[in-house]
Amino acid sequence: MEFKDLKLVAPLLKALQQQDYKQPTSIQQQAIPIALANKDLLACAQTGTGKTAAFALPVLQLLFNDKNSGNTSKHTKALILTPTRELAIQVEESFKSYGIYTGLQCLAVYGGVSQYHQVKKLQQGVDILIATPGRLLDLVVQRYISLQHIKTLVLDEADRMLDMGFINDVRKILARLPQKKQTLFFSATMPPDIIHLSQSILNNPEKIEITPIATTAETVDQEVYFVEKSDKRSLLIHLLKNSSIDSALVFTETKFGADKLCAALRRENIKVQAIHGDKTQAERQKALNNFKNKHIDVLIATDIASRGIDIESLPYVINFELPNIPETYVHRIGRTGRAGVSGKAISFCGMEEKMLLRDIHKLIAKPIPVIKDHPFRMEQLDVSTQPQAMMPFRSMSKRKGRTFSQR
Numbered sequence: 001m002e003f004k005d006l007k008l009v010a011p012l013l014k015a016l017q018q019q020d021y022k023q024p025t026s027i028q029q030q031a032i033p034i035a036l037a038n039k040d041l042l043a044c045a046q047t048g049t050g051k052t053a054a055f056a057l058p059v060l061q062l063l064f065n066d067k068n069s070g071n072t073s074k075h076t077k078a079l080i081l082t083p084t085r086e087l088a089i090q091v092e093e094s095f096k097s098y099g100i101y102t103g104l105q106c107l108a109v110y111g112g113v114s115q116y117h118q119v120k121k122l123q124q125g126v127d128i129l130i131a132t133p134g135r136l137l138d139l140v141v142q143r144y145i146s147l148q149h150i151k152t153l154v155l156d157e158a159d160r161m162l163d164m165g166f167i168n169d170v171r172k173i174l175a176r177l178p179q180k181k182q183t184l185f186f187s188a189t190m191p192p193d194i195i196h197l198s199q200s201i202l203n204n205p206e207k208i209e210i211t212p213i214a215t216t217a218e219t220v221d222q223e224v225y226f227v228e229k230s231d232k233r234s235l236l237i238h239l240l241k242n243s244s245i246d247s248a249l250v251f252t253e254t255k256f257g258a259d260k261l262c263a264a265l266r267r268e269n270i271k272v273q274a275i276h277g278d279k280t281q282a283e284r285q286k287a288l289n290n291f292k293n294k295h296i297d298v299l300i301a302t303d304i305a306s307r308g309i310d311i312e313s314l315p316y317v318i319n320f321e322l323p324n325i326p327e328t329y330v331h332r333i334g335r336t337g338r339a340g341v342s343g344k345a346i347s348f349c350g351m352e353e354k355m356l357l358r359d360i361h362k363l364i365a366k367p368i369p370v371i372k373d374h375p376f377r378m379e380q381l382d383v384s385t386q387p388q389a390m391m392p393f394r395s396m397s398k399r400k401g402r403t404f405s406q407r
Helices: 011-017 026-036 051-068 084-098 117-125 135-140 156-163 167-176 192-201 229-242 255-267 281-292 328-335 350-365
Strands: 041-044 079-080 106-109 128-131 150-157 181-185 206-209 220-226 250-251 270-273 298-301 315-318 344-350
Touching: 011 051, 011 084, 026 041, 026 051, 026 181, 026 206, 041 350, 051 079, 051 084, 051 128, 051 135, 051 150, 084 106, 084 128, 084 281, 106 117, 106 135, 117 350, 128 135, 135 167, 150 206, 156 167, 156 181, 156 192, 167 220, 181 192, 192 298, 229 255, 229 344, 255 270, 270 281, 281 298, 315 328, 328 344, 344 350
Parallel strands: 041 181, 041 206, 079 128, 079 150, 106 128, 150 181, 220 344, 250 298, 250 315, 270 298, 315 344
Antiparallel strands: none
């Protein structure tokens, strides 16, 4: 199948051709016709499956056709809700590149920066608005944004929004939207809270499940190293200096840990930067751009960035610390092995993390090979590498562990 078989309009096909998009991914093949038919959609799809284009292309086409039919109003007609600033920026870039020949205007609004420039652009008229919940509500309350003319709503990374505590903001936004609208609902996992939310806002939706819930991509080669907590930093430096790793995204659990690890790697003359919640938006975007442009070799991130980072052909993801929530493991390693390109996920596991590793085994239902040949080897923990029965899904927002504000 080719994109032209999806009955996309010429301006979109021209943009896709210029970006060397050849064949639609599975989610694009299934979601685009549903969205173009103005139906509601419930899609369960992991990151890296091409879901941004799966909703961006039909949204652009519907608005392009509406504009060409004589509707030239400057009201915002499509709203895309995202959980993080990084993801909002990424989605905005996608809309701009896909819609370059449509004449449609799009804008991302998010917190962490002055609202001045965002408001200025809003006042000029925006067809498509990409927003994080908090900043959107702020601008709505100040009457810079009206949601009364929204025809299409997209919830991107819905499970992440709930995990980050945005459920009340999302409900407030939903209450301000027209009852008659199209809703496209995307989530990487389907815990009970997400299912309940989707049932409350979708109208007879078509359902798509691209991969089994909470599984890891087959293109990601996974490994685990058993290592004492005190030796993790030395092991990471050893791998970065003595292996083929030339570019790696490293995850830590806390902001303090990210900064401390960043300083240690710099002392070893490794080009590295860190991004987390205490960094300004400008600092975070600069670090991300430096990593994408290969000005640095290592980017250290907390889970605030686990779904907001989109880097072509990222070869390595390293879990310096295992996440408290096993679903987060899936999202972290989903930064590599994207769009059919292979990648490797390396995890460090200390004695105090053995239960976290066991939970991950239960969730992904597949063994993670143990690498024993390294200079900081710890006696293997009593953790089965064989997958066990899948555990019942629980709301991520109710799982024990660090809160988002600590990351």
